[in-house]
Amino acid sequence: MTLNGINYELLATDENGRHGKITTAHGIINTPAFMPVGTAGTVKAMTPDDVAATGAEVVLGNTYHLMLRPGAERVQKLGGLHSFMNWKNSILTDSGGYQVLSLAKRRTIEESGVTFKSHIDGAEIQLTPERSIEVQSLLGADISMVLDECTEWPISEVGAKASMERSMRWALRCKKTFKTKKGHGLFGIVQGSIFPKLRTESALHLEDIKFDGYAIGGLAIGEPQALMFEILEITTPFLPQNRPRYLMGIGKPSDIVGAVLRGIDMFDCVIPTRSGRTGQAFVRGGSLNLRNARHAEDKKPLDVTCDCEVCQSFSRAYLHHLVKAGEMLAGMLLTKHNLYYYQKLMVNLRAAIIEKRLKKFKKTFFDEQKIGPNLAGEFKMKES
Amino acid sequence: MTLNGINYELLATDENGRHGKITTAHGIINTPAFMPVGTAGTVKAMTPDDVAATGAEVVLGNTYHLMLRPGAERVQKLGGLHSFMNWKNSILTDSGGYQVLSLAKRRTIEESGVTFKSHIDGAEIQLTPERSIEVQSLLGADISMVLDECTEWPISEVGAKASMERSMRWALRCKKTFKTKKGHGLFGIVQGSIFPKLRTESALHLEDIKFDGYAIGGLAIGEPQALMFEILEITTPFLPQNRPRYLMGIGKPSDIVGAVLRGIDMFDCVIPTRSGRTGQAFVRGGSLNLRNARHAEDKKPLDVTCDCEVCQSFSRAYLHHLVKAGEMLAGMLLTKHNLYYYQKLMVNLRAAIIEKRLKKFKKTFFDEQKIGPNLAGEFKMKES
Numbered sequence: 001m002t003l004n005g006i007n008y009e010l011l012a013t014d015e016n017g018r019h020g021k022i023t024t025a026h027g028i029i030n031t032p033a034f035m036p037v038g039t040a041g042t043v044k045a046m047t048p049d050d051v052a053a054t055g056a057e058v059v060l061g062n063t064y065h066l067m068l069r070p071g072a073e074r075v076q077k078l079g080g081l082h083s084f085m086n087w088k089n090s091i092l093t094d095s096g097g098y099q100v101l102s103l104a105k106r107r108t109i110e111e112s113g114v115t116f117k118s119h120i121d122g123a124e125i126q127l128t129p130e131r132s133i134e135v136q137s138l139l140g141a142d143i144s145m146v147l148d149e150c151t152e153w154p155i156s157e158v159g160a161k162a163s164m165e166r167s168m169r170w171a172l173r174c175k176k177t178f179k180t181k182k183g184h185g186l187f188g189i190v191q192g193s194i195f196p197k198l199r200t201e202s203a204l205h206l207e208d209i210k211f212d213g214y215a216i217g218g219l220a221i222g223e224p225q226a227l228m229f230e231i232l233e234i235t236t237p238f239l240p241q242n243r244p245r246y247l248m249g250i251g252k253p254s255d256i257v258g259a260v261l262r263g264i265d266m267f268d269c270v271i272p273t274r275s276g277r278t279g280q281a282f283v284r285g286g287s288l289n290l291r292n293a294r295h296a297e298d299k300k301p302l303d304v305t306c307d308c309e310v311c312q313s314f315s316r317a318y319l320h321h322l323v324k325a326g327e328m329l330a331g332m333l334l335t336k337h338n339l340y341y342y343q344k345l346m347v348n349l350r351a352a353i354i355e356k357r358l359k360k361f362k363k364t365f366f367d368e369q370k371i372g373p374n375l376a377g378e379f380k381m382k383e384s
Numbered sequence: 385m386t387l388n389g390i391n392y393e394l395l396a397t398d399e400n401g402r403h404g405k406i407t408t409a410h411g412i413i414n415t416p417a418f419m420p421v422g423t424a425g426t427v428k429a430m431t432p433d434d435v436a437a438t439g440a441e442v443v444l445g446n447t448y449h450l451m452l453r454p455g456a457e458r459v460q461k462l463g464g465l466h467s468f469m470n471w472k473n474s475i476l477t478d479s480g481g482y483q484v485l486s487l488a489k490r491r492t493i494e495e496s497g498v499t500f501k502s503h504i505d506g507a508e509i510q511l512t513p514e515r516s517i518e519v520q521s522l523l524g525a526d527i528s529m530v531l532d533e534c535t536e537w538p539i540s541e542v543g544a545k546a547s548m549e550r551s552m553r554w555a556l557r558c559k560k561t562f563k564t565k566k567g568h569g570l571f572g573i574v575q576g577s578i579f580p581k582l583r584t585e586s587a588l589h590l591e592d593i594k595f596d597g598y599a600i601g602g603l604a605i606g607e608p609q610a611l612m613f614e615i616l617e618i619t620t621p622f623l624p625q626n627r628p629r630y631l632m633g634i635g636k637p638s639d640i641v642g643a644v645l646r647g648i649d650m651f652d653c654v655i656p657t658r659s660g661r662t663g664q665a666f667v668r669g670g671s672l673n674l675r676n677a678r679h680a681e682d683k684k685p686l687d688v689t690c691d692c693e694v695c696q697s698f699s700r701a702y703l704h705h706l707v708k709a710g711e712m713l714a715g716m717l718l719t720k721h722n723l724y725y726y727q728k729l730m731v732n733l734r735a736a737i738i739e740k741r742l743k744k745f746k747k748t749f750f751d752e753q754k755i756g757p758n759l760a761g762e763f764k765m766k767e768s
Contacts (some may be wrong), residue, residue, distance in 0.1 A: 042706060042713045048697075070680065070705045078683060078701050086697045277712075296454065299462060313432075313470045317462050321454045322426060328661075328712060329426045 005212040006143065006185035008244050012354045016236070016263040019353040022213075022244055024090040024142035025183025026082065029057045031244060031265035032349050034256065034342045035092060037273060040065040041075075041085045044273050045328075045335040048087045053309075054336065055343035058090040058142075060268045063135050064099030068118050068125075072138040080140030092268070093141035095132045095174075095189075098150050098217075098249070109149060111166065129173040133186075137179065145215065146174035148189045153221045160193035167191045168205045175209050185212030187246060193218055194227060196234045203238035213244040213266075220249035220269075225258065232262040239263075253282060253345055257365050260349050261358065272342045276335030279323040283341070286373030288316070290334065295320035308340035389596040390527060390569035392628050396738045400620070400647040403737040406597075406628055408526035409567025410466065410474040413441045415628060415649035416733050418640065418726045419476060421657060424449040425459075425469045428657050429712070429719040432471045438692075438720065439727035442474040442526075444652045447519050448483030452502050452509075456522040464524030476652070477525035479516045479558075479573075482534050482601075482633070493533060495550065513557040517570075521563065529599065530558035532573045537605045544577035551575045552589045559593050569596030571630060577602055578611060580618045587622035597628040600648075604633035609642065616646040623647075637666060637729055641749050644733050645742065656726045660719030663707040666726070670757030672700070674718065679704035692724035 007023040022029040036043045036051055038059040043051045051059060061081055066072060078084050081091055097114065100107055104116035113128030129147040136144035148167040151160055171188050178186045188206035192198030206214060216235055219228050232247070239245055246266035247259050256267055272282065279290040283303035288295070301311035302319065310333045322330035352361035391407040406413040420427045420435055422443040427435045435443060445465055450456060462468050465475055481498065484491055488500035497512030513531040520528035532551040535544055555572050562570045572590035576582030590598060600619055603612050616631070623629055630650035631643050640651055656666065663674040667687035672679070685695035686703065694717045706714035736745035 040705075040709045040711060041702070042711050045712045045716070047713065047716065069709060070701070074681060074701075077681060078699065084699070084702055084705075086702075297458060297461060315462065315468075317454075317458075318425070318468055318470075321424075321468075325424045325453060327424060327426050328429045328715065329431065331712060332429070332431065332716070 004180045004182055006183060008213070008242065010241060014353045014356045014358040015261060017260050017349070017353045017358045018263055018265055019350050020244065020265060022090075022265075023183070024058075024185070026088065026090040026142050027057065029090055029266075030346075030350060032256075032260045032346055032353075033058060033266050034346050035060045035266065035268040036339055036342075037062070037268055037270045038085065038087070038091075039270075040069065041081065043335075043339075045277060045331045046273075046339070048085060050336055051087070051339065052089065054339040055347065056089070056339065058092055059087060061091050061093045061139060061141065062099060063093050063096035063132060063139070064103065064127075066093075066139060067096060067127075067135050068120050072135040076138040076140070080138075082140055090142040091140070092143040092246075092266075093136045093139055093145065094248075095145045095147040096127050096135065097132070097147045100127055101150060111169075113147070113170075129170040130177045133174050133177040142184055143213065144174075144178065144184070144186050146171040146186065146188050146211075148191055148217055150218050150221065151191065151193050153193060153218075153223050155193050157193075157195050157198070160191075160195055160198055164191040164193075164198050164202050168202060171206060171211075172209055175211070187211055187213040187215050187244075189215040189217040189248070190235055190239075191218050194223065194231060196231075199231060199235045200238050203235055207238070207240060211243070213246060214239045215246040215248050215266075216264075217248045219247065220251055220255075225255060228255070229258050229262060232259055232264065236263040253342070254366070254369060256342075256345065257349070257362060260353075261362055272338035273335050276338045277331040279330065279334065280338075281319070281334050281341075282338050283373050285368045285371050288373050290316065290319045290323045290330070292320070302337055303341075306337070306341065306344075308337050308344075310334075310337040310340075388564045388566055390567060392597070392626065394625060398737045398740045398742040399645060401644050401733070401737045401742045402647055402649055403734050404628065404649060406474075406649075407567070408442075408474045408569070410472065410526050411441065413474055413650075414730075414734060416640075416644045416730055416737075417442060417650050418730050419444045419650065419652040420723055420726075421446070421652055421654045422469065422471070422475075423654075424453065425465065427719075427723075429661060429715045430657075430723070432469060434720055435471070435723065436473065438723040439731065440473070440723065442476055443471060445475050445477045445523060445525065446483060447477050447480035447516060447523070448487065448511075450477075450523060451480060451511075451519045452504050456519040460522040460524070466524055474526040475524070476527035476630075476650075477520045477523055477529065478632075479529045479531040480511050480519065481516070481531045484511055485534060495553075497531070497554075513554040514561045517558050517561040526568055527597065528562065528568070528570050530555040530570065530572050530595075532575055532601055534602050534605065535575065535577050537577065537602075537607050539577050541577075541579050541582070544575075544579055545582055548575040548577075548582050548586050552586060555590060555595075556593055559595070571595050571597040571599050571628075573599040573601040573632070574619055574623075575602050578607065578615060583615060583619045584622050587619055591622070591624060595627070597630060597650075598623045599630040599632050599650075601632045603631065604635055604639075604653075609639060612639070613642050613646060616643055616648065620647040637726070638750070638753060640726075640729065641733070641746060644737075645746055656722035657719050660722045661715040663714065663718065664722075665703070665718050666722050667757050669752045669755050672757050674700065674703050674707045674714070676704070686721055687725075690721070690725065690728075692721050692728075694718075694721040694724070
């Protein structure tokens with residue numbers, strides 16, 4: 001146990017897959033872990049109790065959204081983000097950088113930080129490494145992230161190098177600003193686009209500064225999955241074994257399985273929540289589009305092999321009806337199912353690592369993806 | 385106990401207030417009862433478990449919406465409305481008439497029924513008394529309603545008389561079509577606008593036909609509350625004591641309290657659900673508009689005297705934030721609170737009748753409305 005920062009124990013490995021346990025001020029996070037995204041102080045369409053019931057032990061909060069509305073100082077005044085949104089487990093906050101670069105109206109990047117206009121009211125705001133850490137501390141994050149620049153893809157090696165080097169200088173400024181206390185930690189973020197040399201350099205640089213954990217950023221921005229996996233294979237050997245590793249913004253179920261096989265411990269992504277609100281459900285073998293008329297009279301649950309509340313209670317026909325009628329309950333139920341699917345995937349990945357059958361798990365998972373989602377209703381029968 | 389239809393027992397009276405028990409094929413409905421509106425097979429923004437948890441023992445389903453989408457025959461094929469929407473308690477369906485007259489694109493009323501164009505796809509459809517009963521039976525309603533014409537207000541006495549008389553002829557056709565079976569009943573609907581003579585005539589006419597319960601229709605369409613109460617005072621003496629009485633589409637909490645005092649047993653209204661989705665919360669003394677900036681840093685729950693899940697877990701500040709940010713959770717939580725408020729009001733009204741203190745209950749309720757909702761946070765302190 002470390003007295004300061006967050007604690008991480010590596011408990012089991014299989015192939016390059018790792019099972020561990022992170023301890024923060026708000027409890028334990030079993031890894032590999034998936035973090036639902038709680039953008040503006042809510043995991044969209046879910047109550048915090050619903051989120052916890054899916055098995056989530058940590059959610060992600062967006063610094064950019066919360067600093068603009070309701071404001072970090074206000075959240076602190078109201079008792080911090082945990083109390084504000086009534087979430088009792090851990091919270092990881094991002095630095096705000098990614099959203100500033102993708103959502104804010106006009107933004108300019110300088111050595112000091114990023115200046116931007118709010119997408120809500122057009123107010124001009126500066127986000128520096130120091131302010132990002134301050135905001136995350138006001139929110140009361142268990143895990144804070146350094147401010148970095150997430151470069152676009154594709155980008156030239158020269159551009160990627162300059163950007164990565166500035167991100168490393170920002171990382172150091174974040175580390176200097178961050179006040180370590182028990183149960184609260186700061187993660188560095190490896191950048192360097194798709195260039196092995198830059199990724200290695202960045203990883204080693206961060207390790208010199210020393211962080212509570214190490215993230216891999218700048219992926220999930222349109223590059224092919226195989227390329228992402230390659231970057232992971234290049235980068236992870238340069239990350240310390242005794243600290244958690246977080247692949248930011250990833251991903252689809254197959255991305256997660258592939259990344260766990262390559263030694264990643266933590267994930268966050270809007271896919272299960274966002275796709276739930278647009279009528280998509282993740283099931284064994286792939287996903288279903290509930291808008292499709294073929295579900296209109298289908299009495300089967302989304303997935304007969306799923307033991308979530310939604311699959312125990314509602315038919316595809318009903319969910320199809322809700323989606324077509326534009327009912328809020330459609331988004332609520334599909335989000336609940338999708339987050340359960342993701343958490344169950346993590347449970348199964350952890351069990352596979354502990355029981356040393358990760359390779360077999362991978363084979364079954366990708367074989368089922370080949371069979372496709374249309375067979376999800378028939379898995380039970382095939383197995384019995 | 386009747387072997388056919390639904391059963392009603394009058395258990396206690398106080399002043400003109402009545403406490404009773406309706407037994408349908410799907411369980412008991414304690415009256416006075418409030419029925420949340422489940423328009424298109426879902427009480428908007430609520431899971432059926434959430435609805436049951438507020439204390440609701442019956443929900444209302446809209447024949448018009450369900451016959452257009454997903455279609456009554458389809459719902460039956462899928463096991464009926466209870467199974468389709470996973471609601472285990474009773475369901476009352478309206479006749480479709482009210483929505484046809486207010487929502488459908490073009491409609492013409494003739495003796496045979498109403499012909500209209502669907503607001504969804506413009507298809508021309510005829511709704512006759514016979515078809516309305518057939519649709520409600522396909523849906524599997526525990527309580528069906530006769531097709532009637534809800535006249536506009538104001539209307540001439542001549543117009544109101546002609547409309548009421550046609551509604552009575554339709555009521556008879558509905559009764560003839562309805563196949564009585566154990567646990568399933570049919571209610572007649574008193575019409576006659578604001579004209580005492582017509583209301584009396586209508587009530588007596590329906591009693592001749594004999595129904596499992598009697599509704600008062602044609603109110604909640606813009607007339608002043610005092611006028612509505614007057615109509616109730618005129619009408620209820622002509623309704624049988626041994627059958628439930630349902631005031632359709634009503635209302636605000638003060639409407640309900642006033643109507644219970646005048647002998648009404650059942651209510652339905654979209655106010656708690658719709659206003660929840662637009663940022664309004666019902667509390668002791670009135671209602672709060674959560675959009676209002678004065679809630680932005682208010683750590684108090686919506687109502688410190690409320691023991692609902694929302695008031696135990698979330699502050700006004702958080703709910704204000706969710707409303708401002710347009711988050712689905714705002715509508716989910718405010719709907720949950722509002723439906724709980726309504727059900728708790730019914731629980732309290734029933735207790736007041738049983739304990740013969742309805743007059744005192746009424747006085748306290750209306751005194752608190754005068755004090756206003758801004759004091760809702762201070763009631764606890766004042767009482768202790």
